[in-house]
Amino acid sequence: MPSTAGDSNKKLAVRGLSAYYLTERGPVKAVDAVNFALSESESLGIVGESACGKSTLGSALMRSMQPPGKIVGGAIVLGGDDIVKMSDREFGKKVRWKKIAMVFQGAMNALDPVYTVGSQLKEILEEHGFEGDVDAKVLESLKQVGLAPAVASRYPHELSGGMKQRVVIAMALLLEPDLLIADEPTTALDVLVQSQIIALLKKLHREKGVTVILISHDLALVSQVADKIGIMYAGQLVEIGSTQDIYKNPKHPYTQALIAAVPRLHSGEKKIRFIPGSPPSLLDPPAGCRFYPRCPHAMEVCKQDPPEFETDTGYVRCWLYDPTLKSMSH
Numbered sequence: 001m002p003s004t005a006g007d008s009n010k011k012l013a014v015r016g017l018s019a020y021y022l023t024e025r026g027p028v029k030a031v032d033a034v035n036f037a038l039s040e041s042e043s044l045g046i047v048g049e050s051a052c053g054k055s056t057l058g059s060a061l062m063r064s065m066q067p068p069g070k071i072v073g074g075a076i077v078l079g080g081d082d083i084v085k086m087s088d089r090e091f092g093k094k095v096r097w098k099k100i101a102m103v104f105q106g107a108m109n110a111l112d113p114v115y116t117v118g119s120q121l122k123e124i125l126e127e128h129g130f131e132g133d134v135d136a137k138v139l140e141s142l143k144q145v146g147l148a149p150a151v152a153s154r155y156p157h158e159l160s161g162g163m164k165q166r167v168v169i170a171m172a173l174l175l176e177p178d179l180l181i182a183d184e185p186t187t188a189l190d191v192l193v194q195s196q197i198i199a200l201l202k203k204l205h206r207e208k209g210v211t212v213i214l215i216s217h218d219l220a221l222v223s224q225v226a227d228k229i230g231i232m233y234a235g236q237l238v239e240i241g242s243t244q245d246i247y248k249n250p251k252h253p254y255t256q257a258l259i260a261a262v263p264r265l266h267s268g269e270k271k272i273r274f275i276p277g278s279p280p281s282l283l284d285p286p287a288g289c290r291f292y293p294r295c296p297h298a299m300e301v302c303k304q305d306p307p308e309f310e311t312d313t314g315y316v317r318c319w320l321y322d323p324t325l326k327s328m329s330h
């Protein structure tokens with residue numbers, strides 16, 4: 001399979017990952033057989049419309065799904081260890097926050113209003129048995145995210161949205177994880193602050209070597225940080241490739257629709273084009289390609305599940321790229 005070939009030298013290899021919400025009405029297949037791999041120096045953007053499973057994928061990678069959510073299959077191999085197989089105790093002790101950290105969606109609004117920023121950072125360090133100089137570490141972590149030492153003695157309500165988001169990023173980085181997952185970290189921030197937070201994530205990736213997985217519905221924003229972009233549709237990764245490839249040469253009809261929907265300032269086009277219809281329910285998704293009912297190129301074969309067809313920089317799950325079909329039509 002193209003996506004998993006050569007995974008052994010990757011920093012992170014996700015194979016056949018499925019994470020469902022086991023509801024009374026049946027399983028909600030929010031993440032269904034997802035494959036991707038990242039090497040040390042790469043950052044990844046996960047893009048897709050609301051409810052396609054982006055946050056669930058992030059939570060599954062962090063093993064922080066709450067019931068009825070559950071990882072039901074697959075492997076997440078980080079630095080050679082499959083973290084899905086670890087006991088909760090082992091994962092909590094060795095991996096969570098130490099190797100993988102996550103800035104959860106809306107986390108900046110969940111800062112404790114009654115404690116100063118410094119004491120909240122200190123508490124995390126003490127909880128994890130940090131052995132160095134706690135005060136110095138707090139100041140260093142604030143500096144890392146571009147905040148002045150004085151912020152340590154401030155309460156959350158005294159900070160702007162952008163500053164709070166920086167605090168939350170500092171918290172996630174306290175135990176020096178190698179992998180940082182940021183779920184919609186710029187939502188609810190104004191445009192200028194959004195670009196500052198994106199610049200910070202970029203800096204952490206480029207200068208500190210933190211592998212970043214950025215989750216967002218905003219393709220243009222993600223492309224500023226990510227080396228690779230994975231496009232999610234209805235719980236599945238339908239295409240993954242280099243950022244340049246996804247932009248310049250999108251292959252999956254859904255990716256093409258997303259690109260067409262990115263407003264272009266000078267194109268003179270007034271209307272944003274988008275494909276009519278809506279994604280299928282994840283409770284009972286149809287067999288075959290999940291985009292089939294909305295796809296302008298739908299064919300009979302699309303009623304069967306598309307495998308991953310290798311591309312120059314990743315893969316695409318679309319029958320249009322089946323080399324045997326191509327040779328038959330010529």
Ligand SMILES: Nc1ncnc2c1ncn2[C@@H]1O[C@H](COP(=O)(O)OP(=O)(O)OP(=O)(O)O)[C@@H](O)[C@H]1O
Nearest residue numbers: 021028030049050051052053054055056057068282
């Ligand atoms: N606790 C839950 N119980 C049942 N279904 C859930 C639960 N949490 C999420 N889901 C469902 O899982 C699917 C994926 O949701 P998820 O939040 O991962 O999507 P998302 O792409 O991150 O969306 P958004 O961009 O709106 O945050 C949705 O259909 C959602 O309704």
